[in-house]
Amino acid sequence: MHPAYFIAGTDTDIGKTTIAAGLLQAARAAGLTTLGAKxxxxxxxxxxxxxxxxxxxALIEQSTLRLPYEQVNPFAFEPAIAPHLAALEAGMTLEVETLAAAMHHVLVQGADFTLIEGAGGWRVPLSAQAALSDLAVALQLPVILVVGxxxxxxxxxxxxxxxxxxxxxxxxxWVANVIDPQTSRLEENLASLADRLGAPCLGRVPRLQQARARDVAGHLHLHLLA
Known part of the structure; x- marks a missing residue:
């Protein structure tokens, strides 16, 4: 298992943080030190x-190594809009180099299991020139994909x-997060994903009444990352 991963989603609002917190909780239960950042x-x-x-x-709550909030989430914006638009409204430009430097400070803490969580999908813009995917490339981290x-x-x-x-x-x-349990042909859809994604499915998380990290962790199989 690699000590650090970039966790991405297929879209926004598909439970990426819920799964990230569950993965961190599963790592903690396995006796690993953990650290999550956004x-x-x-x-x-x-x-x-x-x-x-x-x-x-939520990531901080599941991290055994503690950092100041500003190091876990160095760029925080009030409006719930795309990051590049939020930054523009705040009068700043998000740069990959700056974000990478902040995340390197997280990575050098040396946790057994570190997750760097993106925002929205893979190609969410950071600026007119860059996307969040460029940060993952700069960090050269393997990726865990949350499929809503x-x-x-x-x-x-x-x-x-x-x-x-x-x-x-x-x-x-990848993790199958069943956000719509009424999805037509659910099993066939999951089988199609498993056949085509070419990576291990780390778990299938059903729609939970309370998506607490420990409940999500029970549906995840961290050892498959090996």
């Missing part, structure tokens, strides 16, 4: 300590996997 987050709340993002806080299982997920998953491969990165595994 370099860019939009949709943050004002608090006495500053802007805070629920996804970043609903109508259309096969196309989204295969296009994402093709883009990851085209960028020269290794798809280490």
């Amino acid at each position: 370099p860019v987050a939009s949709g943050c709340d004002h608090t006495a300590a500053g802007l805070r993002n629920a996804d970043a806080l 299982v609903r109508l259309g997920c096969i196309n989204h998953a295969l296009l994402s996997a093709e883009a990851i491969a085209r960028d020269g990165l290794h798809l280490a595994g």
